[in-house]
Amino acid sequence: MKVRAIVLTLIIALLASFGVFAQEEGDTIADIVVASATDDTPEFTILLAAVQAADPSVLEALSNPDADLTVFAPTDAAFAEMPGFVLDYLLANPALLTDMLLYHVVEGSVMSTDVLGLEDGAMIPTLQGSELTLNLDLDNMSVKLDNAQVVLDMIDIEASNGVIHVIDSVLVPPVELPEVDPLAVTDNIVVAGSSTVFPVTSRMADLFNQDGFAGTITVDSVGTGAGFERFCVNAETDISNASRPIKQEEIDACAQNGRTAFPLYVAIDALAVVVDQSNDFAYDLTLEQLAAIYSGEVTAWNEINPEWPAETIRVSSPGSDSGTYDYFVEEVLDGDEALIQSVPGIQFSENDNVLVNNVVGDPYAIAYFGFAYYQENQGSLRVLNIEGIEPNEETGSTFTYPLSRPLFIYSAPEIIREKPQVGAFLVYYLQNVESQLGGGEGEIGYIPTNAFDARRDALYLLAALGE
Amino acid sequence: MLEQAASLPRKPLADRLKRTAEKTTKQGLTKKTRLLDRIIGGFLFICGFISILTTVGFIVVLGSEALRFFATTEWLNANKNVAVAVDAEQTQLTLSSGGLKLQIGDIIGLGINREEVIEIIDIIDEQTIIVQRGVEGTQAIPHPARTPIYIGKEVTLTKYLSSGQWAPQIGNFSVMPLISATLRVTLIAILVAVPIGLGAAIYLSEYASEKVRKILKPVLEVLAGIPTVVYGYFALTFVTPLLQSIFNDTSRSGLNGLLQSIFGSGVQNTNAASAGLVVGILIIPTIASISEDSIRAVPRALREASYGLGATRLETTLRVLLPAALSGISAAIILGISRAVGETMIVLIAAGAGPNLTANNFEPSETMAGHIARISTGDISFGSIDYNSVFAIGLTLFLMTLLLNFISTIITRRFREVYA
Amino acid sequence: MINDDKSFKKRLARRNMYGSISATFFFVANLIGLLLIAALFLHIINQSMGYVVYVNRVEPETLSERPLEDLSEEELGQLILQNQPARIRVYIRDYLSRVSNDEFAEATVGAILRGREYPPEWGNIPLRDLEHEQQLELLYRNMNQRQMLNLVVENIVQPTAAKSWRLFESLFHSDDIKQQAAEEFPNGDLKFHSWLNWDFLTRSVTSSATTTGLKTALLGSFWIISITAVTALILGVGAAIYLEEYASDNWLNRAIEINIRNLAAVPSVIYGMLGLAVFARALGEITSGAVFGVTDSNGRTVLSAALTLAILILPILIVNAQEALRAVPSSIREGSYGMGATRWQTVSRQVLPAALPGIMTGVILSMSRAIGETAPLLVVGASTFIGIDPNGPFSKFTVVPIQIYEWTNLPDQTFKSVAAAAIIAMLFVLLLLNAIAIILRNRYSRSF
Numbered sequence A: 001m002k003v004r005a006i007v008l009t010l011i012i013a014l015l016a017s018f019g020v021f022a023q024e025e026g027d028t029i030a031d032i033v034v035a036s037a038t039d040d041t042p043e044f045t046i047l048l049a050a051v052q053a054a055d056p057s058v059l060e061a062l063s064n065p066d067a068d069l070t071v072f073a074p075t076d077a078a079f080a081e082m083p084g085f086v087l088d089y090l091l092a093n094p095a096l097l098t099d100m101l102l103y104h105v106v107e108g109s110v111m112s113t114d115v116l117g118l119e120d121g122a123m124i125p126t127l128q129g130s131e132l133t134l135n136l137d138l139d140n141m142s143v144k145l146d147n148a149q150v151v152l153d154m155i156d157i158e159a160s161n162g163v164i165h166v167i168d169s170v171l172v173p174p175v176e177l178p179e180v181d182p183l184a185v186t187d188n189i190v191v192a193g194s195s196t197v198f199p200v201t202s203r204m205a206d207l208f209n210q211d212g213f214a215g216t217i218t219v220d221s222v223g224t225g226a227g228f229e230r231f232c233v234n235a236e237t238d239i240s241n242a243s244r245p246i247k248q249e250e251i252d253a254c255a256q257n258g259r260t261a262f263p264l265y266v267a268i269d270a271l272a273v274v275v276d277q278s279n280d281f282a283y284d285l286t287l288e289q290l291a292a293i294y295s296g297e298v299t300a301w302n303e304i305n306p307e308w309p310a311e312t313i314r315v316s317s318p319g320s321d322s323g324t325y326d327y328f329v330e331e332v333l334d335g336d337e338a339l340i341q342s343v344p345g346i347q348f349s350e351n352d353n354v355l356v357n358n359v360v361g362d363p364y365a366i367a368y369f370g371f372a373y374y375q376e377n378q379g380s381l382r383v384l385n386i387e388g389i390e391p392n393e394e395t396g397s398t399f400t401y402p403l404s405r406p407l408f409i410y411s412a413p414e415i416i417r418e419k420p421q422v423g424a425f426l427v428y429y430l431q432n433v434e435s436q437l438g439g440g441e442g443e444i445g446y447i448p449t450n451a452f453d454a455r456r457d458a459l460y461l462l463a464a465l466g467e
Numbered sequence B: 001m002l003e004q005a006a007s008l009p010r011k012p013l014a015d016r017l018k019r020t021a022e023k024t025t026k027q028g029l030t031k032k033t034r035l036l037d038r039i040i041g042g043f044l045f046i047c048g049f050i051s052i053l054t055t056v057g058f059i060v061v062l063g064s065e066a067l068r069f070f071a072t073t074e075w076l077n078a079n080k081n082v083a084v085a086v087d088a089e090q091t092q093l094t095l096s097s098g099g100l101k102l103q104i105g106d107i108i109g110l111g112i113n114r115e116e117v118i119e120i121i122d123i124i125d126e127q128t129i130i131v132q133r134g135v136e137g138t139q140a141i142p143h144p145a146r147t148p149i150y151i152g153k154e155v156t157l158t159k160y161l162s163s164g165q166w167a168p169q170i171g172n173f174s175v176m177p178l179i180s181a182t183l184r185v186t187l188i189a190i191l192v193a194v195p196i197g198l199g200a201a202i203y204l205s206e207y208a209s210e211k212v213r214k215i216l217k218p219v220l221e222v223l224a225g226i227p228t229v230v231y232g233y234f235a236l237t238f239v240t241p242l243l244q245s246i247f248n249d250t251s252r253s254g255l256n257g258l259l260q261s262i263f264g265s266g267v268q269n270t271n272a273a274s275a276g277l278v279v280g281i282l283i284i285p286t287i288a289s290i291s292e293d294s295i296r297a298v299p300r301a302l303r304e305a306s307y308g309l310g311a312t313r314l315e316t317t318l319r320v321l322l323p324a325a326l327s328g329i330s331a332a333i334i335l336g337i338s339r340a341v342g343e344t345m346i347v348l349i350a351a352g353a354g355p356n357l358t359a360n361n362f363e364p365s366e367t368m369a370g371h372i373a374r375i376s377t378g379d380i381s382f383g384s385i386d387y388n389s390v391f392a393i394g395l396t397l398f399l400m401t402l403l404l405n406f407i408s409t410i411i412t413r414r415f416r417e418v419y420a
Numbered sequence C: 001m002i003n004d005d006k007s008f009k010k011r012l013a014r015r016n017m018y019g020s021i022s023a024t025f026f027f028v029a030n031l032i033g034l035l036l037i038a039a040l041f042l043h044i045i046n047q048s049m050g051y052v053v054y055v056n057r058v059e060p061e062t063l064s065e066r067p068l069e070d071l072s073e074e075e076l077g078q079l080i081l082q083n084q085p086a087r088i089r090v091y092i093r094d095y096l097s098r099v100s101n102d103e104f105a106e107a108t109v110g111a112i113l114r115g116r117e118y119p120p121e122w123g124n125i126p127l128r129d130l131e132h133e134q135q136l137e138l139l140y141r142n143m144n145q146r147q148m149l150n151l152v153v154e155n156i157v158q159p160t161a162a163k164s165w166r167l168f169e170s171l172f173h174s175d176d177i178k179q180q181a182a183e184e185f186p187n188g189d190l191k192f193h194s195w196l197n198w199d200f201l202t203r204s205v206t207s208s209a210t211t212t213g214l215k216t217a218l219l220g221s222f223w224i225i226s227i228t229a230v231t232a233l234i235l236g237v238g239a240a241i242y243l244e245e246y247a248s249d250n251w252l253n254r255a256i257e258i259n260i261r262n263l264a265a266v267p268s269v270i271y272g273m274l275g276l277a278v279f280a281r282a283l284g285e286i287t288s289g290a291v292f293g294v295t296d297s298n299g300r301t302v303l304s305a306a307l308t309l310a311i312l313i314l315p316i317l318i319v320n321a322q323e324a325l326r327a328v329p330s331s332i333r334e335g336s337y338g339m340g341a342t343r344w345q346t347v348s349r350q351v352l353p354a355a356l357p358g359i360m361t362g363v364i365l366s367m368s369r370a371i372g373e374t375a376p377l378l379v380v381g382a383s384t385f386i387g388i389d390p391n392g393p394f395s396k397f398t399v400v401p402i403q404i405y406e407w408t409n410l411p412d413q414t415f416k417s418v419a420a421a422a423i424i425a426m427l428f429v430l431l432l433l434n435a436i437a438i439i440l441r442n443r444y445s446r447s448f
Helices: A002-017 A029-037 A045-053 A056-063 A076-080 A084-092 A094-102 A112-117 A198-210 A224-233 A248-256 A287-293 A323-332 A337-341 A352-359 A371-376 A393-397 A413-418 A420-436 A451-465 B002-006 B013-027 B033-071 B157-161 B176-207 B210-225 B228-247 B254-263 B272-296 B300-308 B313-324 B326-342 B345-350 B368-376 B385-415 C005-048 C073-083 C087-095 C132-142 C145-157 C167-172 C174-184 C198-202 C215-246 C251-263 C268-282 C302-326 C330-338 C343-372 C375-380 C400-409 C413-444
Strands: A069-074 A105-107 A123-125 A131-137 A142-145 A157-159 A162-167 A189-193 A217-221 A239-242 A262-270 A272-276 A314-318 A347-349 A365-369 A381-383 A404-411 B073-081 B092-094 B107-110 B116-125 B128-132 B148-154 C049-056 C159-164 C189-194
Touching: A029 A045, A029 A056, A029 A069, A029 A157, A029 A162, A045 A056, A045 A076, A045 A084, A045 A094, A056 A069, A056 A094, A084 A094, A084 A451, A105 A123, A112 A131, A189 A198, A189 A224, A189 A420, A198 A217, A198 A239, A198 A262, A198 A371, A198 A420, A224 A239, A224 A248, A224 A323, A239 A420, A262 A371, A262 A393, A262 A420, A262 A451, A272 A352, A272 A371, A287 A323, A314 A323, A314 A352, A323 A337, A323 A365, A337 B073, A347 A352, A352 A365, A352 A371, A352 C400, A371 A381, A393 A404, A404 A413, A404 A420, A413 A420, A413 A451, A420 A451, B033 B385, B033 C215, B033 C251, B033 C268, B033 C302, B033 C343, B073 B107, B176 B210, B176 B272, B176 B313, B176 B326, B176 B368, B176 C005, B210 B272, B210 C005, B210 C343, B210 C413, B228 B272, B228 B345, B228 C005, B228 C343, B228 C400, B228 C413, B272 B326, B272 B345, B272 C005, B300 B313, B313 B326, B313 C005, B326 B368, B326 B385, B326 C268, B345 B368, B345 C375, B345 C400, B368 B385, B368 C268, B368 C375, B385 C251, B385 C268, C005 C049, C005 C167, C005 C413, C049 C167, C049 C174, C049 C413, C073 C087, C073 C132, C073 C145, C087 C132, C087 C145, C159 C189, C159 C413, C167 C174, C174 C189, C198 C215, C198 C413, C215 C251, C215 C302, C215 C343, C215 C400, C251 C302, C268 C302, C268 C375, C302 C343, C302 C375, C330 C343, C343 C400, C343 C413, C375 C400, C400 C413
Parallel strands: A069 A162, A189 A217, A189 A239, A314 A347, A314 A365
Antiparallel strands: A069 A105, A123 A131, A131 A142, A157 A162, A239 A404, A262 A404, A272 A365, A272 A381, B073 B148, B092 B128, B107 B116, B107 B148, B116 B128, C049 C159, C049 C189
């Protein structure tokens, strides 16, 4: 551990010595930001605009020559990750913006070497009042604050009144969402998309109705692709369930209909690769073996392991319109769809229940789908370990299980402003989804998103509500 | 006659005639009412014409979408990109590794919207190709590095009808796995339905007393009135477990062992056999009912002549009645086949969900109708390859049933025995 | 040959033997048919009822020391207050409110509980401004103990079916089942349950087997069949009258005749594709109700489905109606013409009334076909899960057979029982319709 820390320190010191931002003696943090924003290759233009739009106290603090501060500065690319309307909303709301900016500022100059002295998981108080969480992973040479990666070749930029470290995404302090009264909104909400996300959204819809929403919510389980088609091309749904991020052409189609699609991370799925309980040989597969099964390279179990029976592997997969299929092809088969499509005798269905039925009672069958469907059918199915790692809450939320992936719902601010019930439902969704996830009785077998993703979701939603 | 008139639903006929006559007389036999008559006539003609419109609708809708399927090039993401930026002149392209294999003669689209289409002339190594720029009406333009490339697959009728695999996503367009499954399910159904249906028809028309017939026939016809989703349920939750308990005996001894060695690894959760058996049950009443009608339609004189010559009941039936009723019976069987070919819910629920070219009826197989229903269930992206391909399959299915119907019409016309 | 008495007798015996063997076979063929019907019905009935173990989400013992049944309204109310304070207002809305749901959020206690019991001084206060305790007081003062008990059981205790058994198992192995249930679910409550019951028919669909219902699908079927019936009746009878009474024998009319017979043989799934392309897509503006100002809908509506089914049953209906019209003797027509009636007068006043029973038989038979159709509606685009009851031609829809299909697909065995219950309900309606048709046919079908 110590050795690693020293190596990292050395590397950092080396990198820092080639300092990207050669600053003149006596420049304040504010000066550096201004300088690099007006540079030939401008870096902090949005940050600068934000500081200017925020409460004047922020600028004063950063340009106060007597202060001693550490600033985590998000690049333009970091800001660009946020949908445009979120940025506009922030720029138009100085109070929130000030909060956010101050959340990037820490009292006293903390140099990279100081950081290495801290423990993983340390909490660092900010000027905003809330604390940043430090995530130190020396094995992978990664330093993270909340969800933001510190850009290792852009740290320790010294100023007369402190130090700047560059980070690759914007930090979001805890954001308060408005209280919603489900009884106060009516009319309908239309949702369609991924069958993986379906159990979550339909549960939230049930609860929203039970808690007093008198309107109607339809949730269609049609697959991610068809869901985006309805959301973007036909512009007929209000919310789109997705088990993969939206594609560029879908964003474009949305834009043509005047919709700015933005994601909310609602859960993490540890994609389950399952066999029947009567299967008494396969307990663990490597990603390579999984790829071999799903490319038809091996067709019998004994070709994977000679001790396994010489029986044909009966392969099932979600259909090609499903986000789970896209994810699997991308993750396991390196995006080569031809492989999975040419597996002899492979069964496809957009309906995950059909996949479950294909496996139940058949010791030589295999399928994969969202963990929730495995959990619902634990009595008859068994989940495999992948690369020796069991899919569970811990391995899923830390993404150590190789097939962990976030699940999304998409909506657009234009819809939310036109249909207040959609906004109310989304707020309700974010506030209550965590309590419905988990491995317990009656819970849906996905893993809650981490707190930082949840904050970012809340910020996006707040901006979309435009309140 | 009086009795009959009295049982007419409302008023006695004579009364009605009289009132009509009175009214007509009052109106003075003018031609006025003829206008109404004409309008109504026109409306009624439109009603009749709707059936023609429906047929035209089938042909136009299925045809145009299927044409779109056959005429256009399907672009498949090759999971490769242009590794080094190219200008408008270069003919040697460097590509990223991995992804689909390219072949000489392949048509390739560059960019998400296929801004330029090129043709491969030569392949130097896996990552270097020589191409003809700007083909198929596109202009040669510069492309930045990492421009995605797509392989164009043309769907031809030959590819569609030749043996192969059905996986439109990766450019395999052979409909044969679907047709083979359809034929297998139909064959099993016919093997079940013809002996039972025909046997029932002969029994009802020749052996059963009038009383028994009056009860049995409607009861058998109940089978025809049950929705097919119920049969699908029956196939999945009753017939498949039954087959599994018969054939999937793990002891592998005696008859079961023999069967297993013939049929391989046993009955799977969805399979063609159980769907075929239940489709057979579904079409028993179709075959029984029409066959029975046509056997009964054979004139009494023929039967009596046969008995008079000393023939037994079986001989009369087999040698006299069946040949005489052959046209009706064949029409019944063809109608049964046509129903089996187009049957959807049973195969959707019980036969499986993957176009799978196999001869083993205990393995999952997907028929044409089942594929159409599965792909278009709930939702289907308009203009996508799935949407168009489903219409091509629909057209094939439509033409098959039309052909069967045509054959049945010809048989009834050609072989109908006319008894004056 | 005949002289050879011995060999004749031998052959005769053989011929007779063949005869009796084959007679047995022909009889067995019928028997198999009957057996299949019996197997089908028994299997479905077997699935539709049996023992069920209920497990409570929250054990009543943890809520109260006394049995829930013995608690007063107020004590039951306290349980709600402890467990779901925010729901109290919802229960007031669902069980007591006199104002519409849209107005409820803002409405005063006086408006909401008009004519019911409430402290007069609260009359002008909006309900939502009251404390939960005060809202609770309004709730239990206006509901009886039974109603309050139901609220607590349904919303807090929440019994759900953990495991179910089939009818025959339940009848013949009840001891084993009781033992197994006691072992696996020590807190469970074993009851004999028929999945087909009044609650099942009147509840909307939910995602739990215990609380799901058929109402949504029944309403969907009802709406679709109504529109289908009206459309198909007008078009079908019109076409039949045209072909039988008006059409001259030219190529066009012959083409129509042949065409109708061909259409009857087209697989129903293909009709679904026609419906998808024409009604749901091309005429989407009309079928979604967009031209009538209905928003938030697409072409996959009740109307599209109904029109698709109407086109599908037209051939059957026309052929049946034609036969009924043909059975009306020409003497009636000639008599009418002889009295100077026009063609339409003849048809509308003489021929149609006489053919009506036959036509109605055809209509009923084709309706029963339409009720059971699944595949075309799947293709036209029934919603996979809708919890809303359809309320007009432009609603999204699901129908009974599609709901059965969905339930059949769910891996949970309990849903197979739910599907069986729905099948019985549907078969009951269909058999009833068929019986009516047969009675109509037998009563009025006679040659003139």
